[in-house]
Amino acid sequence: MSDWGESILQSLSRHLQSGYPERRRLALRGLLVLSQDPVMVDGVRSLTEKLLELLWDTDGELVRMALSVFLNGVQARGIPISTPTALELVEVLQTLFGYDNIHVQLLSIALFRKVLKLVVEEGKQPLQTHVIQSLLPLFFLSHDENEHLADASWEVLIRALRFLKRRDLKNMLEADKPWWFCDCLVESEKKRVVEFMWQAMPYLESPQEPLQELALRFIGIAAKYLRKGQEEDELIIEVIIDTLQGMTADSPTISNPERND
Template identity: 30%
Template sequence: MPLGDLSPLPSATLTPLLRERLLLKSSCPPPYQECSQVRELSICLFKDIIQMADWKDQRQMLKKVRRSLVPLMLHTLGDETENVAKASYETLCVAAKLLKWKRLSHRVQPLERWRPGECLLEHDGSRAEEYVYQSLPYLQHAQVAVRMAAVRFIGLAAPHLKGSSVKVLQEIYDALYYASKDDETQVSSLAAQTMTILTSAWVPPRRGWILRALCCSL
Protein backbone atom coordinates (compact mmCIF):
# COMPACT_ATOMS: atom_id res chain seq x y z
CA MET A 1 0.00 0.00 0.00
CA PRO A 2 1.49 3.41 -0.96
CA LEU A 3 2.53 5.74 1.82
CA GLY A 4 -0.08 8.24 0.72
CA ASP A 5 -2.84 5.74 1.54
CA LEU A 6 -1.81 5.36 5.15
CA SER A 7 -3.98 6.92 7.86
CA PRO A 8 -3.95 6.79 11.69
CA LEU A 9 -5.68 3.84 13.31
CA PRO A 10 -8.98 4.62 15.08
CA SER A 11 -8.43 4.96 18.83
CA ALA A 12 -11.01 2.29 19.55
CA THR A 13 -8.94 -0.37 17.78
CA LEU A 14 -6.03 0.02 20.20
CA THR A 15 -6.05 -1.78 23.52
CA PRO A 16 -4.53 0.03 26.53
CA LEU A 17 -1.55 -2.37 26.49
CA LEU A 18 -0.96 -1.81 22.78
CA ARG A 19 -1.17 1.95 23.31
CA GLU A 20 1.58 1.83 25.91
CA ARG A 21 3.76 -0.41 23.78
CA LEU A 22 3.31 1.92 20.82
CA LEU A 23 4.23 4.91 22.98
CA LEU A 24 7.40 3.20 24.14
CA LYS A 25 8.32 2.25 20.58
CA SER A 26 7.21 5.42 18.84
CA SER A 27 9.20 8.59 18.86
CA CYS A 28 9.44 11.93 17.15
CA PRO A 29 11.17 11.98 13.76
CA PRO A 30 14.82 10.93 14.03
CA PRO A 31 17.41 13.52 12.98
CA TYR A 32 18.33 11.66 9.78
CA GLN A 33 14.84 10.64 8.57
CA GLU A 34 14.82 11.81 4.95
CA CYS A 35 11.23 10.96 3.97
CA SER A 36 8.94 13.82 4.93
CA GLN A 37 5.87 11.58 4.78
CA VAL A 38 7.41 9.19 7.30
CA ARG A 39 8.28 12.13 9.56
CA GLU A 40 4.76 13.48 9.34
CA LEU A 41 3.08 10.12 9.93
CA SER A 42 5.30 9.26 12.90
CA ILE A 43 4.53 12.62 14.52
CA CYS A 44 0.79 12.27 13.91
CA LEU A 45 0.84 8.74 15.33
CA PHE A 46 2.69 9.97 18.39
CA LYS A 47 0.13 12.74 18.90
CA ASP A 48 -2.80 10.33 18.58
CA ILE A 49 -1.24 7.89 21.05
CA ILE A 50 -0.47 10.41 23.79
CA GLN A 51 -4.02 11.80 23.62
CA MET A 52 -5.53 8.42 24.42
CA ALA A 53 -6.90 7.89 27.91
CA ASP A 54 -6.53 4.96 30.34
CA TRP A 55 -2.75 4.92 30.57
CA LYS A 56 -1.58 2.21 32.93
CA ASP A 57 1.77 3.86 33.55
CA GLN A 58 1.06 7.60 33.57
CA ARG A 59 4.55 8.41 34.81
CA GLN A 60 6.22 6.57 31.93
CA MET A 61 3.88 8.23 29.45
CA LEU A 62 4.70 11.72 30.71
CA LYS A 63 8.41 10.91 30.64
CA LYS A 64 8.13 9.93 26.98
CA VAL A 65 6.12 13.08 26.24
CA ARG A 66 8.77 15.24 27.91
CA ARG A 67 11.48 13.64 25.79
CA SER A 68 9.54 14.55 22.66
CA LEU A 69 9.56 18.31 23.31
CA VAL A 70 12.95 19.22 21.85
CA PRO A 71 12.58 17.22 18.59
CA LEU A 72 9.07 18.61 18.14
CA MET A 73 10.26 22.15 18.77
CA LEU A 74 13.16 21.87 16.32
CA HIS A 75 10.94 20.48 13.56
CA THR A 76 8.31 23.14 14.29
CA LEU A 77 10.89 25.88 13.87
CA GLY A 78 13.05 24.47 11.13
CA ASP A 79 11.49 21.70 9.06
CA GLU A 80 11.20 22.88 5.46
CA THR A 81 8.21 20.60 4.79
CA GLU A 82 5.11 22.57 5.78
CA ASN A 83 3.07 19.50 6.75
CA VAL A 84 5.82 18.21 9.04
CA ALA A 85 6.27 21.61 10.70
CA LYS A 86 2.49 21.89 11.19
CA ALA A 87 2.18 18.37 12.61
CA SER A 88 5.14 19.04 14.93
CA TYR A 89 3.57 22.26 16.19
CA GLU A 90 0.19 20.66 16.83
CA THR A 91 1.81 17.74 18.65
CA LEU A 92 3.98 20.12 20.68
CA CYS A 93 0.84 21.93 21.87
CA VAL A 94 -0.80 18.62 22.83
CA ALA A 95 2.33 17.51 24.70
CA ALA A 96 2.52 20.83 26.57
CA LYS A 97 -1.13 20.55 27.54
CA LEU A 98 -0.59 17.05 28.94
CA LEU A 99 2.34 18.37 30.97
CA LYS A 100 0.13 21.28 32.13
CA TRP A 101 2.57 23.82 30.69
CA LYS A 102 0.06 26.53 29.79
CA ARG A 103 2.40 29.08 28.22
CA LEU A 104 3.94 26.51 25.89
CA SER A 105 0.53 25.18 24.86
CA HIS A 106 -0.69 28.58 23.65
CA ARG A 107 -0.56 29.36 19.94
CA VAL A 108 2.80 30.80 18.89
CA GLN A 109 2.73 33.97 16.78
CA PRO A 110 5.22 34.49 13.91
CA LEU A 111 7.14 37.11 15.89
CA GLU A 112 7.42 34.72 18.85
CA ARG A 113 9.23 31.90 17.07
CA TRP A 114 11.51 31.21 20.02
CA ARG A 115 8.85 31.25 22.69
CA PRO A 116 8.63 27.41 22.71
CA GLY A 117 12.32 27.13 23.55
CA GLU A 118 12.16 29.86 26.15
CA CYS A 119 9.05 28.36 27.74
CA LEU A 120 10.59 24.90 27.78
CA LEU A 121 13.62 26.17 29.70
CA GLU A 122 11.44 28.34 31.94
CA HIS A 123 9.23 25.38 32.89
CA ASP A 124 12.02 22.83 33.16
CA GLY A 125 15.37 24.61 33.33
CA SER A 126 16.79 21.92 35.61
CA ARG A 127 16.71 19.57 32.61
CA ALA A 128 18.53 21.99 30.30
CA GLU A 129 21.50 19.65 30.05
CA GLU A 130 19.29 16.76 28.94
CA TYR A 131 17.49 18.96 26.42
CA VAL A 132 20.76 20.23 24.95
CA TYR A 133 22.02 16.67 24.55
CA GLN A 134 18.83 15.88 22.65
CA SER A 135 19.50 18.77 20.28
CA LEU A 136 23.11 17.83 19.47
CA PRO A 137 22.32 15.24 16.74
CA TYR A 138 20.27 17.91 14.97
CA LEU A 139 23.47 19.91 14.40
CA GLN A 140 24.10 17.40 11.59
CA HIS A 141 20.56 17.40 10.19
CA ALA A 142 20.21 17.48 6.42
CA GLN A 143 18.11 20.65 6.54
CA VAL A 144 19.91 23.92 7.17
CA ALA A 145 16.99 25.50 9.04
CA VAL A 146 16.85 22.58 11.48
CA ARG A 147 20.60 22.85 12.12
CA MET A 148 20.10 26.57 12.75
CA ALA A 149 17.25 25.86 15.15
CA ALA A 150 19.41 23.42 17.10
CA VAL A 151 22.26 25.92 17.43
CA ARG A 152 19.88 28.68 18.55
CA PHE A 153 18.31 26.44 21.17
CA ILE A 154 21.74 25.58 22.61
CA GLY A 155 22.42 29.30 22.86
CA LEU A 156 19.15 29.83 24.73
CA ALA A 157 19.98 26.97 27.09
CA ALA A 158 23.56 28.06 27.79
CA PRO A 159 22.74 30.21 30.87
CA HIS A 160 21.02 27.17 32.41
CA LEU A 161 24.18 25.06 32.13
CA LYS A 162 26.21 26.85 34.80
CA GLY A 163 25.99 23.86 37.13
CA SER A 164 27.08 21.35 34.50
CA SER A 165 30.34 19.45 34.73
CA VAL A 166 33.44 20.30 32.71
CA LYS A 167 33.00 17.07 30.73
CA VAL A 168 29.44 17.94 29.72
CA LEU A 169 30.32 21.49 28.74
CA GLN A 170 33.31 20.28 26.74
CA GLU A 171 31.15 17.80 24.80
CA ILE A 172 28.67 20.53 23.94
CA TYR A 173 31.49 22.90 23.01
CA ASP A 174 33.08 20.27 20.76
CA ALA A 175 29.76 19.65 18.98
CA LEU A 176 29.41 23.39 18.37
CA TYR A 177 33.00 23.54 17.15
CA TYR A 178 32.24 21.02 14.41
CA ALA A 179 29.06 22.95 13.60
CA SER A 180 31.21 26.08 13.23
CA LYS A 181 32.84 24.33 10.26
CA ASP A 182 29.47 23.83 8.54
CA ASP A 183 29.44 24.48 4.80
CA GLU A 184 26.53 26.89 5.28
CA THR A 185 27.90 30.24 6.46
CA GLN A 186 24.79 31.09 8.48
CA VAL A 187 25.14 27.88 10.49
CA SER A 188 28.89 28.14 11.02
CA SER A 189 28.68 31.79 12.05
CA LEU A 190 25.87 31.18 14.54
CA ALA A 191 27.69 28.15 15.98
CA ALA A 192 30.84 30.24 16.54
CA GLN A 193 28.77 32.90 18.34
CA THR A 194 27.11 30.22 20.46
CA MET A 195 30.52 28.85 21.47
CA THR A 196 31.29 32.28 22.90
CA ILE A 197 27.95 32.36 24.74
CA LEU A 198 28.64 28.92 26.20
CA THR A 199 32.10 29.82 27.49
CA SER A 200 30.91 33.14 28.96
CA ALA A 201 28.00 31.40 30.69
CA TRP A 202 30.36 29.10 32.53
CA VAL A 203 31.55 30.76 35.74
CA PRO A 204 34.25 30.60 36.97
CA PRO A 205 36.36 29.83 33.89
CA ARG A 206 39.23 27.41 34.29
CA ARG A 207 42.61 27.55 32.64
CA GLY A 208 42.21 24.17 30.92
CA TRP A 209 38.87 25.20 29.45
CA ILE A 210 40.25 28.50 28.17
CA LEU A 211 43.28 26.81 26.58
CA ARG A 212 41.05 24.25 24.88
CA ALA A 213 38.75 26.97 23.59
CA LEU A 214 41.72 28.94 22.23
CA CYS A 215 43.15 25.86 20.52
CA CYS A 216 39.82 25.02 18.90
CA SER A 217 39.42 28.53 17.58
CA LEU A 218 42.76 28.51 15.79
Protein backbone atom coordinates (compact mmCIF):
# COMPACT_ATOMS: atom_id res chain seq x y z
CA MET A 1 0.00 0.00 0.00
CA SER A 2 2.86 2.39 0.74
CA ASP A 3 4.18 2.00 -2.82
CA TRP A 4 0.99 1.62 -4.87
CA GLY A 5 -1.87 2.80 -2.66
CA GLU A 6 -2.08 6.30 -4.14
CA SER A 7 -2.18 5.00 -7.71
CA ILE A 8 -4.86 2.48 -6.82
CA LEU A 9 -6.89 5.20 -5.11
CA GLN A 10 -6.73 7.46 -8.17
CA SER A 11 -7.86 4.63 -10.43
CA LEU A 12 -10.77 3.73 -8.15
CA SER A 13 -11.73 7.39 -7.89
CA ARG A 14 -12.13 7.69 -11.66
CA HIS A 15 -14.43 4.67 -11.79
CA LEU A 16 -16.68 5.99 -9.02
CA GLN A 17 -18.25 8.30 -11.60
CA SER A 18 -18.41 5.74 -14.38
CA GLY A 19 -21.63 5.43 -16.34
CA TYR A 20 -21.46 1.67 -15.82
CA PRO A 21 -22.93 0.53 -12.46
CA GLU A 22 -20.70 -2.54 -12.28
CA ARG A 23 -17.57 -0.39 -12.53
CA ARG A 24 -18.85 1.78 -9.69
CA ARG A 25 -19.50 -1.35 -7.62
CA LEU A 26 -15.99 -2.67 -8.29
CA ALA A 27 -14.48 0.70 -7.35
CA LEU A 28 -16.44 0.74 -4.10
CA ARG A 29 -15.36 -2.80 -3.26
CA GLY A 30 -11.79 -1.65 -3.68
CA LEU A 31 -12.40 1.38 -1.47
CA LEU A 32 -13.93 -0.86 1.19
CA VAL A 33 -10.60 -2.68 1.36
CA LEU A 34 -8.53 0.52 1.34
CA SER A 35 -10.72 2.19 3.99
CA GLN A 36 -9.73 -0.56 6.45
CA ASP A 37 -6.03 0.21 6.02
CA PRO A 38 -4.84 3.01 8.36
CA VAL A 39 -2.29 4.09 5.73
CA MET A 40 -5.07 4.88 3.27
CA VAL A 41 -7.64 6.54 5.53
CA ASP A 42 -6.71 10.11 4.57
CA GLY A 43 -6.72 9.23 0.88
CA VAL A 44 -10.18 7.69 1.09
CA ARG A 45 -11.46 10.72 3.01
CA SER A 46 -10.36 12.91 0.09
CA LEU A 47 -13.13 11.23 -1.95
CA THR A 48 -15.87 12.45 0.40
CA GLU A 49 -17.74 14.51 -2.22
CA LYS A 50 -17.84 11.64 -4.72
CA LEU A 51 -19.01 9.23 -2.04
CA LEU A 52 -21.73 11.68 -0.96
CA GLU A 53 -23.08 11.72 -4.51
CA LEU A 54 -23.30 7.92 -4.48
CA LEU A 55 -25.50 8.01 -1.38
CA TRP A 56 -28.24 9.47 -3.59
CA ASP A 57 -27.92 6.61 -6.08
CA THR A 58 -30.92 4.33 -6.72
CA ASP A 59 -28.70 1.23 -6.59
CA GLY A 60 -29.05 -0.13 -3.05
CA GLU A 61 -25.80 -2.10 -3.24
CA LEU A 62 -23.86 1.03 -4.18
CA VAL A 63 -25.46 2.96 -1.34
CA ARG A 64 -24.69 0.19 1.16
CA MET A 65 -21.01 0.07 0.17
CA ALA A 66 -20.64 3.86 0.17
CA LEU A 67 -22.08 3.98 3.70
CA SER A 68 -19.64 1.26 4.79
CA VAL A 69 -16.69 3.22 3.37
CA PHE A 70 -17.81 6.32 5.29
CA LEU A 71 -18.16 4.32 8.50
CA ASN A 72 -14.74 2.73 8.12
CA GLY A 73 -13.27 6.20 7.67
CA VAL A 74 -14.84 7.79 10.74
CA GLN A 75 -14.26 4.77 12.95
CA ALA A 76 -10.61 4.39 12.00
CA ARG A 77 -9.35 7.57 13.65
CA GLY A 78 -12.31 9.48 15.01
CA ILE A 79 -11.34 12.58 13.04
CA PRO A 80 -13.78 15.52 13.51
CA ILE A 81 -16.28 15.97 10.69
CA SER A 82 -16.41 19.43 9.12
CA THR A 83 -19.64 21.45 9.14
CA PRO A 84 -20.28 21.27 5.36
CA THR A 85 -19.72 17.50 5.27
CA ALA A 86 -21.87 16.94 8.36
CA LEU A 87 -24.74 18.95 6.86
CA GLU A 88 -24.58 17.06 3.56
CA LEU A 89 -24.40 13.73 5.34
CA VAL A 90 -27.36 14.25 7.66
CA GLU A 91 -29.50 15.48 4.78
CA VAL A 92 -29.04 12.30 2.79
CA LEU A 93 -28.95 9.98 5.80
CA GLN A 94 -32.46 11.05 6.83
CA THR A 95 -33.77 9.95 3.44
CA LEU A 96 -32.05 6.58 3.91
CA PHE A 97 -33.73 5.88 7.27
CA GLY A 98 -36.78 4.74 5.31
CA TYR A 99 -34.86 2.88 2.59
CA ASP A 100 -36.31 -0.45 1.51
CA ASN A 101 -33.23 -2.36 2.66
CA ILE A 102 -32.52 -3.22 6.28
CA HIS A 103 -28.74 -3.08 5.81
CA VAL A 104 -28.88 0.42 4.33
CA GLN A 105 -31.15 1.54 7.18
CA LEU A 106 -28.83 0.18 9.86
CA LEU A 107 -25.73 1.68 8.25
CA SER A 108 -27.36 5.07 7.75
CA ILE A 109 -28.44 5.16 11.40
CA ALA A 110 -24.96 4.12 12.57
CA LEU A 111 -23.34 6.83 10.45
CA PHE A 112 -25.85 9.42 11.66
CA ARG A 113 -24.81 8.59 15.21
CA LYS A 114 -21.14 9.09 14.30
CA VAL A 115 -21.89 12.47 12.72
CA LEU A 116 -23.58 13.65 15.92
CA LYS A 117 -20.54 12.54 17.89
CA LEU A 118 -17.78 13.82 15.60
CA VAL A 119 -19.13 17.04 14.05
CA VAL A 120 -16.88 19.98 14.90
CA GLU A 121 -18.11 22.25 17.68
CA GLU A 122 -19.05 25.12 15.36
CA GLY A 123 -21.14 22.72 13.29
CA LYS A 124 -23.50 21.72 16.10
CA GLN A 125 -25.76 24.76 15.83
CA PRO A 126 -26.24 24.54 12.02
CA LEU A 127 -26.98 20.82 12.42
CA GLN A 128 -29.84 21.29 14.88
CA THR A 129 -32.60 21.76 12.31
CA HIS A 130 -31.68 18.51 10.57
CA VAL A 131 -31.50 16.67 13.89
CA ILE A 132 -35.00 17.88 14.80
CA GLN A 133 -36.23 16.58 11.44
CA SER A 134 -34.77 13.17 12.26
CA LEU A 135 -36.63 12.72 15.55
CA LEU A 136 -39.95 11.45 14.25
CA PRO A 137 -38.52 8.96 11.69
CA LEU A 138 -36.24 7.57 14.41
CA PHE A 139 -39.21 7.38 16.79
CA PHE A 140 -41.20 5.29 14.30
CA LEU A 141 -38.21 3.07 13.49
CA SER A 142 -37.67 2.44 17.20
CA HIS A 143 -41.00 0.55 17.05
CA ASP A 144 -40.05 -1.56 14.02
CA GLU A 145 -40.59 -5.31 14.23
CA ASN A 146 -36.91 -5.86 13.40
CA GLU A 147 -35.20 -5.76 16.80
CA HIS A 148 -31.81 -4.70 15.47
CA LEU A 149 -33.34 -1.75 13.63
CA ALA A 150 -35.58 -0.83 16.56
CA ASP A 151 -32.72 -0.92 19.09
CA ALA A 152 -30.33 1.05 16.85
CA SER A 153 -33.01 3.69 16.20
CA TRP A 154 -33.82 4.01 19.89
CA GLU A 155 -30.18 4.55 20.83
CA VAL A 156 -29.66 7.20 18.15
CA LEU A 157 -32.96 8.89 19.05
CA ILE A 158 -31.78 9.26 22.65
CA ARG A 159 -28.41 10.58 21.44
CA ALA A 160 -30.16 13.06 19.14
CA LEU A 161 -32.21 14.37 22.08
CA ARG A 162 -29.03 14.79 24.10
CA PHE A 163 -27.49 16.63 21.14
CA LEU A 164 -30.50 19.00 21.14
CA LYS A 165 -30.42 19.23 24.95
CA ARG A 166 -34.06 18.14 25.08
CA ARG A 167 -33.99 16.41 28.45
CA ASP A 168 -37.78 16.71 28.70
CA LEU A 169 -38.36 14.60 25.60
CA LYS A 170 -35.62 12.15 26.53
CA ASN A 171 -37.13 11.62 29.99
CA MET A 172 -40.59 10.94 28.52
CA LEU A 173 -39.24 8.23 26.25
CA GLU A 174 -37.18 6.63 28.98
CA ALA A 175 -40.26 6.69 31.24
CA ASP A 176 -42.16 4.80 28.51
CA LYS A 177 -44.54 7.68 27.79
CA PRO A 178 -44.45 7.81 23.98
CA TRP A 179 -47.65 9.82 23.59
CA TRP A 180 -46.46 12.50 25.98
CA PHE A 181 -43.30 12.58 23.87
CA CYS A 182 -45.31 13.06 20.66
CA ASP A 183 -47.51 15.76 22.14
CA CYS A 184 -44.57 17.62 23.66
CA LEU A 185 -42.57 17.38 20.43
CA VAL A 186 -45.37 18.92 18.35
CA GLU A 187 -46.21 21.48 21.03
CA SER A 188 -42.60 22.71 21.11
CA GLU A 189 -42.26 22.68 17.32
CA LYS A 190 -45.68 23.96 16.19
CA LYS A 191 -44.21 25.46 13.03
CA ARG A 192 -43.24 21.95 11.93
CA VAL A 193 -46.62 20.29 12.50
CA VAL A 194 -47.34 19.83 8.77
CA GLU A 195 -43.82 18.54 8.19
CA PHE A 196 -44.25 16.04 11.03
CA MET A 197 -47.56 14.84 9.58
CA TRP A 198 -46.00 14.33 6.16
CA GLN A 199 -43.27 12.29 7.84
CA ALA A 200 -45.91 10.12 9.55
CA MET A 201 -47.98 9.56 6.40
CA PRO A 202 -45.96 6.67 4.85
CA TYR A 203 -46.39 4.64 8.04
CA LEU A 204 -50.18 4.62 7.58
CA GLU A 205 -49.56 2.17 4.76
CA SER A 206 -46.85 0.18 6.50
CA PRO A 207 -47.25 -3.62 6.33
CA GLN A 208 -46.58 -3.59 10.08
CA GLU A 209 -49.85 -3.06 11.95
CA PRO A 210 -48.20 -1.50 15.05
CA LEU A 211 -46.56 1.15 12.86
CA GLN A 212 -49.92 1.89 11.21
CA GLU A 213 -51.48 2.41 14.63
CA LEU A 214 -48.56 4.53 15.76
CA ALA A 215 -48.86 6.78 12.71
CA LEU A 216 -52.62 7.12 13.06
CA ARG A 217 -52.39 8.07 16.69
CA PHE A 218 -49.56 10.54 16.08
CA ILE A 219 -51.52 12.23 13.30
CA GLY A 220 -54.47 12.54 15.69
CA ILE A 221 -52.22 14.26 18.23
CA ALA A 222 -50.65 16.57 15.66
CA ALA A 223 -53.94 17.49 13.97
CA LYS A 224 -55.06 19.63 16.91
CA TYR A 225 -52.17 22.00 16.20
CA LEU A 226 -53.23 22.68 12.60
CA ARG A 227 -54.53 26.15 11.76
CA LYS A 228 -57.90 26.66 10.13
CA GLY A 229 -57.83 28.55 6.88
CA GLN A 230 -54.18 27.74 6.17
CA GLU A 231 -53.91 26.16 2.71
CA GLU A 232 -50.98 23.90 3.57
CA ASP A 233 -52.64 22.69 6.77
CA GLU A 234 -55.92 21.91 5.02
CA LEU A 235 -54.09 20.10 2.21
CA ILE A 236 -52.50 17.61 4.59
CA ILE A 237 -55.90 16.84 6.12
CA GLU A 238 -57.33 16.14 2.65
CA VAL A 239 -54.43 13.81 1.85
CA ILE A 240 -54.82 11.98 5.16
CA ILE A 241 -58.55 11.50 4.59
CA ASP A 242 -57.93 10.17 1.08
CA THR A 243 -55.30 7.78 2.43
CA LEU A 244 -57.58 6.49 5.19
CA GLN A 245 -60.44 6.01 2.75
CA GLY A 246 -58.13 4.04 0.50
CA MET A 247 -57.18 1.65 3.27
CA THR A 248 -59.10 -1.63 3.30
CA ALA A 249 -62.15 -1.76 5.51
CA ASP A 250 -60.85 -4.91 7.22
CA SER A 251 -57.59 -3.23 8.23
CA PRO A 252 -57.22 -3.78 12.01
CA THR A 253 -56.18 -0.16 12.41
CA ILE A 254 -59.39 1.09 10.78
CA SER A 255 -61.89 -1.57 11.83
CA ASN A 256 -60.92 -1.50 15.52
CA PRO A 257 -60.86 2.24 16.30
CA GLU A 258 -61.15 1.75 20.07
CA ARG A 259 -57.54 0.55 19.99
CA ASN A 260 -56.53 4.06 18.98
CA ASP A 261 -58.33 5.89 21.78
